[in-house]
Amino acid sequence: MSAGPRHVHIETFGCQMNEYDSELVRALLKREGFVLTADRECADVILMNTCAIRENAHTKVYTHLSDLKALKKSRPLVVGVLGCMAQNLKEELTKQEPLVDLLAGPDAYRQLPMLIQNAVHAQEQGGQAKALAVDLPEYETYDDIIPARIPGVNAWIAVMRGCDNFCSFCVVPYTRGRERSRDPQGILDEAARIAGEGFKQITLLGQNVNSYRSGDWDFARLLTAVADTPGIERVRFTSPHPKDFPPPLLEAVVFHPKICKHIHLPVQSGNDRILDMMNRTYTRREYLALVDRIRSMNPCMALTTDIIAGFCSETEAEFEDTYRLLEEVRYHSAFIFLYSERTNTIAARKYADDIPQEAKSRRVTALVDLQRRISAERNREYLGQTLQVLVEGDARKSSLQAMGKSDGNITVIWEKTDVQCGPGQMVACSIYDVSASTLYARATRPSEPSPPKMEQSCTNIVQS
Numbered sequence: 001m002s003a004g005p006r007h008v009h010i011e012t013f014g015c016q017m018n019e020y021d022s023e024l025v026r027a028l029l030k031r032e033g034f035v036l037t038a039d040r041e042c043a044d045v046i047l048m049n050t051c052a053i054r055e056n057a058h059t060k061v062y063t064h065l066s067d068l069k070a071l072k073k074s075r076p077l078v079v080g081v082l083g084c085m086a087q088n089l090k091e092e093l094t095k096q097e098p099l100v101d102l103l104a105g106p107d108a109y110r111q112l113p114m115l116i117q118n119a120v121h122a123q124e125q126g127g128q129a130k131a132l133a134v135d136l137p138e139y140e141t142y143d144d145i146i147p148a149r150i151p152g153v154n155a156w157i158a159v160m161r162g163c164d165n166f167c168s169f170c171v172v173p174y175t176r177g178r179e180r181s182r183d184p185q186g187i188l189d190e191a192a193r194i195a196g197e198g199f200k201q202i203t204l205l206g207q208n209v210n211s212y213r214s215g216d217w218d219f220a221r222l223l224t225a226v227a228d229t230p231g232i233e234r235v236r237f238t239s240p241h242p243k244d245f246p247p248p249l250l251e252a253v254v255f256h257p258k259i260c261k262h263i264h265l266p267v268q269s270g271n272d273r274i275l276d277m278m279n280r281t282y283t284r285r286e287y288l289a290l291v292d293r294i295r296s297m298n299p300c301m302a303l304t305t306d307i308i309a310g311f312c313s314e315t316e317a318e319f320e321d322t323y324r325l326l327e328e329v330r331y332h333s334a335f336i337f338l339y340s341e342r343t344n345t346i347a348a349r350k351y352a353d354d355i356p357q358e359a360k361s362r363r364v365t366a367l368v369d370l371q372r373r374i375s376a377e378r379n380r381e382y383l384g385q386t387l388q389v390l391v392e393g394d395a396r397k398s399s400l401q402a403m404g405k406s407d408g409n410i411t412v413i414w415e416k417t418d419v420q421c422g423p424g425q426m427v428a429c430s431i432y433d434v435s436a437s438t439l440y441a442r443a444t445r446p447s448e449p450s451p452p453k454m455e456q457s458c459t460n461i462v463q464s
């Protein structure tokens with residue numbers, strides 16, 4: 001290992017909260033003199049920020065770890081596992097994975113510089129000292145750390161960490177600990193700094209973001225205050241729980257011109273017995289009543305969801321309840337997951353994971369096919385309309401095309417020759433073709449910032 005500053009490469013898996021946490025880790029390491037590198041080949045230290053939420057996330061991390069074996073044989077290298085897997089699988093990872101030198105759970109990142117130094121030192125002495133930091137301080141919110149963000153259009157702010165909901169399938173309460181909210185002033189200062197750095201969109205993050213509470217600040221008040229930050233064009237939030245949608249929050253989302261008209265509303269199942277076993281705390285009827293309430297305030301609100309198919313003891317008839325719920329709500333899009341049992345969860349302890357893999361896959365496929373059809377139909381509703389689009393950059397498939405997101409978070413693509421624009425700008429896109437995932441448009445003109453017209457029922461649509 002070379003003398004001088006250590007070069008650290010971070011690979012991030014999983015959710016947006018993990019992306020945000022990697023930004024915190026980058027800031028913490030930079031502060032201590034480490035150099036961050038995008039190139040794993042020239043790194044002295046490789047850190048993997050991991051996700052444990054589903055089986056495939058877990059498998060992906062193991063595959064990447066085994067990829068590192070050859071690299072570690074060829075030169076001195078410290079390998080660290082951060083995040084939810086580090087927290088949840090400490091014994092397995094340290095005992096069975098000689099490759100791993102250090103582990104740090106999501107609330108232990110302040111200890112990372114010290115852990116890395118120790119691991120490097122041990123390696124230089126010809127040994128391997130396993131370094132572990134996986135305790136969960138109930139209070140850690142990293143309030144004083146300014147994340148080292150990669151410049152772009154969207155900046156994330158974690159407003160709360162952890163979760164107290166204990167949905168029976170979910171490992172998050174165990175890997176990320178108890179729910180705690182950040183001080184609102186710290187969040188608003190961060191929003192102002194982000195706007196000053198040129199970001200145009202802020203996404204507020206939390207495992208259970210709408211249960212944010214700090215003194216007399218609830219999530220509606222926080223969201224509105226962030227959306228009032230000068231220079232910020234759009235504010236999004238993820239992921240909320242359907243149980244925490246009081247009228248002031250719905251009013252903020254519906255009426256504030258800077259808050260995107262999109263609500264991610266994870267339902268998980270359309271059947272009451274399964275919802276109860278999942279400990280979701282709402283019934284199908286209550287959930288549908290919330291959807292009705294949202295749509296009665298704004299019929300054009302884009303709704304998306306998460307679904308788990310093949311949860312413990314789910315019968316075909318119960319699965320069909322979920323299928324019919326998708327048909328009834330007609331979400332713009334949905335993330336559909338096959339149930340995978342996670343160590344330590346309530347479901348793992350209480351219920352048998354008894355749905356055969358074949359039946360789980362069949363149910364997932366049926367839901368994915370249905371949702372694809374609905375998404376395409378939903379997208380066809382935009383044909384001929386002109387949408388405000390926040391430009392993100394080049395389209396994935398062609399650098400001759402640009403892409404951005406509609407207010408409802410749908411990907412929009414157009415030819416760069418249509419209009420001169422760059423990331424962070426708003427353009428008006430008139431939609432002429434659609435697929436299940438994308439709107440194809442002519443970008444007609446850079447548009448004015450969205451007018452604060454409250455009476456408009458479809459505030460994400462502008463007339464050309």
Ligand code: 5AD
Nearest residue numbers: 053169170266306307337338339340
């Ligand atoms: N199996 C399958 N999907 C899961 N999710 C969380 N835990 C599991 C699990 N054990 C899904 C839920 C959640 C999303 C982030 O991941 O749908 O909303």
Ligand code: SF4
Nearest residue numbers: 163165166167170172
């Ligand atoms: Fe997991 Fe439920 Fe908390 Fe979401 S609300 S993080 S699914 S326990």
